[in-house]
Amino acid sequence: MAxxxxxxxxxxxxxxxxxxxxxxxxxxxxxxxxEMRVTRNGMGQFLWLMLDILDGPHRGRKIFDxxxxxxxxxxxxxxxxxxxxxxxxxxxKMQVSDSEELHLIPMTIQVTVKPPKNGYxxxxxxxxxxxxxxxxAPQAVKKAQTAGDSAAAPAKMASxxxxxxx
Numbered sequence: 001m002a003x004x005x006x007x008x009x010x011x012x013x014x015x016x017x018x019x020x021x022x023x024x025x026x027x028x029x030x031x032x033x034x035e036m037r038v039t040r041n042g043m044g045q046f047l048w049l050m051l052d053i054l055d056g057p058h059r060g061r062k063i064f065d066x067x068x069x070x071x072x073x074x075x076x077x078x079x080x081x082x083x084x085x086x087x088x089x090x091x092x093k094m095q096v097s098d099s100e101e102l103h104l105i106p107m108t109i110q111v112t113v114k115p116p117k118n119g120y121x122x123x124x125x126x127x128x129x130x131x132x133x134x135x136x137a138p139q140a141v142k143k144a145q146t147a148g149d150s151a152a153a154p155a156k157m158a159s160x161x162x163x164x165x166x
Contacts, residue, residue: 034099044071086128
């Protein structure tokens with residue numbers, strides 16, 4: 001049993017709703033949080049990303065991605081590195097030493113809906129698009145880069161430099 005310090009009144013608080021997938025399509029988005037996390041089996045690490053949708057009817061919605069950058073399977077690592085390269089191209093940041101350097105830079109993403117797999121329901125998948133492929137204005141990307149360049153240099157993780165949260 002868990003007792004609360006004060007009685008909880010749910011009548012004035014909006015309950016959480018079921019998670020809804022983003023419809024397939026192109027979206028303007030930006031990375032707002034990132035963190036290196038250990039895989040469930042403890043044999044690798046993935047870069048976890050939270051992105052915000054920036055405009056349209058889904059503005060403010062979150063979408064998540066993860067890149068298996070440290071994994072015993074070299075093909076898995078190659079796929080993650082290619083995805084990270086796509087993010088770098090989409091943001092215009094070609095050399096980064098910390099995932100936080102990719103935060104708050106508008107980019108265009110292509111969202112698809114993947115069919116159910118392994119007992120889980122449908123899910124979203126993200127493809128990161130270069131400014132030429134997408135619709136993000138290069139001026140917005142340049143402005144965000146300039147603002148982001150003034151941030152202090154973040155700390156590094158020994159096994160992978162993608163350790164920042166938030």
